[in-house]
Structures are given as C-alpha cells and as structure tokens.
Amino acid sequence: MIEAHVERFMAMGTRVELHVFGACDPQALLLGRRAIEQVDDALTIHRPSPTVSLNEALAAGGAATIDDPTLLAALIETRAMMTLTEGLFDPTVRQGAPRRAWELDGARGRIAADGPLAFDFGGMGKGFALDCAAAALRETGVQSGLLSAGESSILTIGRHPTGEPWPIGVPHPFAPGEFLAEFDLADEALSVSSTVDASAPGRQPTLRGDDGSPVSAPCTAIAISARGSLAEALSTALMVASPGERARFADRDPSRLLCFRFDGCDAISLVQPGVRTCDA
Amino acid sequence: MPDNPFDLSRRLFLDRVAQAAALGSMAQLAPWAAASAAEPAGRERVRLGIIGTGDRGRALIQNILKTRNCAVAAICDDYAPHLDKARALLPAATPSFADHRAMLDAGGIDAVVIATPLHVHAAQTFDALSAGLHVWCEKAMARTIADCTAMVERSRAANRVLQIGHQRLFNPTYLNALARARAGEIGTITQVRASWHRNRDWRRAVPPGSDLERKLNWRLYRESSAGLMTELATHQIQVANWFFGALPTRVMGSGSICFWKDGREVYDHVALIYDYPGGRKLVYTSLLNNARYGCEEQIMGHKGSIEPELGRIYAEEPPRVPGLQQLRRDVAKGRRRTIPIGGATWFPELPVTTPGESLGWGEYDESMLQFEAFAEAVKTNTPAPGLLREAYHASVASLLGEQAMDQGQPAAWPAALAFAEPQTAG
C-alpha cells in the first residue's frame, strides 16, 4: 500500500492541508508547514509582521527598507504579476483610495512610493505560501503531493500515486454533485476566485486593480499555472478583467484560464478567443 | 524515607519544573518556582503560627506538616470547634490561642499563616508585622484596595516577607503551560475565558439557635467578603494577568443575586470583561447554580488553546477537507477519481473536540510547595521576586471588578495601583 502522510493546520487565515504520498522524510511535512507559517508571519496584516511594519513606514508615502527576505520575495513576485495582468491584480488597491505608483529595488531591498501605500497580500498569499511549502517538500525528496490552502488554492507536486496526473474537479457552486470544470494537473497550481459562494458568507469583495471598483456580477474564475502565486493573481485578475483584457494577458501567459458568469444556476463560459482553456 | 508522599511530590515537581525550564527561562517566568525547586538552606524549620483553623487553615496545616522546612508552632482561632479540629491534627503540646494577639505575645514563632475571613486579613497582617514577624496570608489580600496597598507598604517598612496564597503560581502544570505559551506554541494570546461555576449554595451549616450566621457564612456578606470575586475570581484573574504578561486597563461587569435568594448580600452570579492592552480580554463568569462548566481558564491564542485545570494544550486544527479525505481513501485503494475541490468551502463552526495533548499531571501539591518557598524567603528575609506583585494585582483586579459591578460602570485601573518592585532587594 502507498504511504500517505498529512499535515493539517490553520495559517493564512484559512485551513491548510499538506498531503504527501510515498516514502517521505519524517521531517518533510513539518518543513512544509514551517515554510507556510513563515510566509504567514511575514505577510499577515492581522498582527505585528514585517508587512505591517512596511505599511506603517509607507503610511505617508516615501521610501522604506525591506529586511524580511520572505516579504521581499513576495514584493518581487507581486511586481511581476502586476505587469503580467496589466495592473488588474494589485495588492495595494483600496476601495475609494487613489492608486499610488511604487518602485521596488529588489537588489537593495528598497521600496519607494509617491503617496500613502499599504500592501494586502490576500490576493496571492495563499498561492505564494504553497509555492514555498512545495519547494521545501521537493527539497526533501517528495515526489507526489497535493497541497491545499483554503481549498481555493491547490498545488500539486509530481503526479497522483497511480502515475497519472492529478484529477481535479471544481464543484459547481449551484449544482451539488456536479463539476463546473475538471482538469488534470501535474506539478501545477490551481486557483479559484469567485463572487458566488452561496455557502461561504462574509467573503471580501474582489476589487479591480485599476480603479478599485468591486466586482458584483456572479462569476467564478479559475487559473492553472506553474506557480501558486501566479495562479492566484491570475484568477483574481480574470474576475475583474474586461473581455479584451482577459484575452490579452491570457495570450501572454501559458496558464490555463477559465471564467464563468452565472445566470441563475447556469454557468456561462466567458472564455474569449485566444484564451487557452482545458475544459473537461 | 525516599518514598514518602512529600518526596514523591517534590520529585515530580522538580521534574515538571525542569521540563518547563527547558522550554523557557524559568528564572524569568516564575523566579519563585525556580527558588522553591532549590534545596532548603540549613536544616532548621521555620516556626509558623496559624491564625484561622477553619476549612482552609486545617488544609494548610496538613500541607505544612509535609514540608521539610516548616513547623506548626502554634494555632489560633476564635471559634472553639474549629480550634479543636485543628488540635486533633497536631501534637497535644502545640500551643493554641483564641486571640491572635495572645499568640503573638507568647512568642516562639517566626511567621504567621493567616487563613481567616477576608475582612480581618489586613489587621492581622499589621499586628504580625508590628510584632516583627513574617506573614503568609491566604488570598484575596484584603477587603479593600487601600488595605491591599497598605499590606504591601507595611511589610516593606517592617522589612518582613509578605507572601499571599496563590498556589497556581507553584503548580507545575501551570508553569509548564506558561513556558509553552511563552515559547509561542499557541500563538498570540488574545482572550482568556475563565469561569468558576458551582452548583451549591456556598453556605456553611450554622448551629441552630446561635448567632453565628455572619461569622460562619462570612463569604455571603459584604462587610466580610466581595463574594465570588475575592473568593474565586482572584485565582483566575491572576492566571490571566500572568499569561497576558500585563495588567488589565479596565473592567466592566454585571453582578446579581440571581438564584440563591436567601438573605445573602454578595452576588451569586457575576459576568465581567477585563480589558488588557492591545484589545486583549479576560471574559469571566462565576455562578452558583450550574456546575457543568466547572472551573477552568481557557487561554486562547491564534495557534492553539490551553486549559490548565484540565492540564491540556490544543493546537488549532481545522475540520478536514472532504475532497482530500476522499483522495486519501482512494489512494489507499489504489484508485484515481476526480478530487472535488476548488473554491472556498464552508464548514460548520461547531466546537472542536480534539483531545489535545497533556501538559503533565501529577500528585504534586502546590499548596505545600508554596510554604517551602515561603520558609526559604523567611530564612533569608528575601521575598521570592514577583510573587507579591502577582497577588497584589489579582486582589486589586478582583475588587475593581466588584466596584464596576456595584456602580454599573466600567472601572479603569488606576495607574497608582501598579505594583512597584522595591528599589533594593532583601
């Protein structure tokens, strides 16, 4: 029988599960967990953290130094994703607040903003944390695993223990027992963003990165990428994108992207020409 | 006699303290416990005169008899039946008195142990200090905040040790819990939910036809007690202060005589919120007509919880993701099936009933251990650092809670009531 190992815990404001299959270093899961907790400690804005300190330092604009390597890595990743999504994904956006330009000198760990700036990594943190955990697990030799942060961010390591890709089905929000879409994943991450979640009250609104306006239409976006942070940023961006924008950044990135709008219980696919999809 | 109960208890205590010390700096967390883990200095026993041989006084006598550095040298109680019960525990030659001043005048003691009703603690402490004696006094310290403060000041002026009976400060389970909390195991502690619930009237039987109601049932009357606050809440407020590493900034509360309408004057049902810096809270309830939830301090951090009375520590473990449970079952059967996952799923927010992990139980007796520490403090005339501060803050907080309930208004912690450590030790 195939060995199965699991670590379950709360982090990044949600429940995290790390599943590893096959022989594994007894420390592996703990290292994976520590990696996620380290990201949580660095990026949280709900208790004292390097991000909170940075936000305080940038509360009036100006420049600040980033000492924490995890936060710096997240900022570097953020810049890349902002470029890729034409700014639709933006962890500094606030509803009703003017958008600020900021510059990052990754080599020196310096950041400068032209006005008050605050980061909230909620739109990519879970994926980023899974990437860090996956790196730690792979380093210990893990070859088959499935990691989940809040079930909206999934990352697969290698293949399913049967040797085939991981079969993932995103449940239809309004049709119990049915899938909205099914995918095969191998060494890939999947992220789901949604304004519809009839059963999960109290979600944060998704805001457009450029003007901060909330998305109110009932829709679900799914992105599959090589990295968790990228998948999460893309699914967020996809939700708020116009058809043209969706087509443009999908062209630029090899990710698999899907977007659905709901009309009652019917899911209407908003896939645009040029967007590469992998429907079941 | 390596296997007498005291030695067993002490050995276990040392084990547990060592365990806790390995996790954090015990000297910093609980210097008094580190001190009581040390070997007694010299062989002579500190001679104690016990004032008040009621229920608690007699329990204390039995604990003192188990120590290796204390002796019961005299006893005193102004109620003959209680004095007689205490005599039965001691050698016949043990001097006994009906008035504590007579006991002080008779000499032959180094310190007093006060286990009388709350409202006489202060006066008896002052008398003993004036007689040049050290004082060990049961919690709560006194009936008024002013008297609590005066007890601290007078013990300093007299250069004598004053120690208050907060046995949780010597309980290895609590010490271990504190060390693990300080090591970050349960994350940022934001709330302590403490309760002491009993289902009995809290009355003592009064001989028919006597006028002893207010004497024997001193807990139920305002002149002699603040009821649940000084009798029970003090212990738990001390625990909260200790785990938060802070003092309350204010307290709000509501008290009522809700169930036992028998002529008592103190509340039989209290609910309070103590605010601590940073928005942290102690949520406290005590009542006398339901015992299901008993006595516990639920210490809650973002990574876990501690229930020291149960002796358990729990990690925050979320409910399992159903789709991944299915995956595990499938893999075990060598099957591959679509894993239903993706999108935040809702899970019912029911109380979690995971068993947690033991913090270490033991047969140690913390009430005895605190006398060991007291005797060492008396021998060197050096109070164990930090101990009186904990007790003073707990007593003041309990009385401030009473005030908030009586006035129906939040009571702020007066800055002047923060315990200042003495300038010079010894």
Ligand SMILES: NC(=O)c1ccc[n+]([C@@H]2O[C@H](COP(=O)([O-])OP(=O)(O)OC[C@H]3O[C@@H](n4cnc5c(N)ncnc54)[C@H](O)[C@@H]3O)[C@@H](O)[C@H]2O)c1
């Ligand atoms: N630390 C603990 O866990 C704990 C537990 C129980 C009681 N206590 C404390 O112990 C103290 C006594 O409580 P108790 O339950 O034993 O009460 P109790 O009524 O059983 O005993 C008090 C005794 O003091 C005697 N007394 C009253 N006035 C006196 C005086 N002026 N001189 C001499 N004796 C006098 C009474 O006759 C009585 O025997 C209280 O302060 C209480 O809060 C502490």
